[in-house]
Amino acid sequence: MLQRFDGSLFYVLAESQSAPATDDLIVWLNGGPGCSSLYGLLAENGPLLARKGGHLEVNPFAWNANANVL
Numbered sequence: 001m002l003q004r005f006d007g008s009l010f011y012v013l014a015e016s017q018s019a020p021a022t023d024d025l026i027v028w029l030n031g032g033p034g035c036s037s038l039y040g041l042l043a044e045n046g047p048l049l050a051r052k053g054g055h056l057e058v059n060p061f062a063w064n065a066n067a068n069v070l
Helices: 037-045
Strands: 048-050 056-058
Touching: 037 048
Parallel strands: none
Antiparallel strands: 048 056
């Protein structure tokens, strides 16, 4: 049975750091009740990592090094 969705969807596109026009697209889904996808973006696989005191640093293991990540 299909249900109507009346909510909003938000997304972040992290373009590839190498060749965004030709690199593959990775669609990464995370989150759920009580779990924001922002945690994964800023603590695991995004281009920047959030650190104490609100500081950001470059993630050397970012998934968008060679792919576009949505």
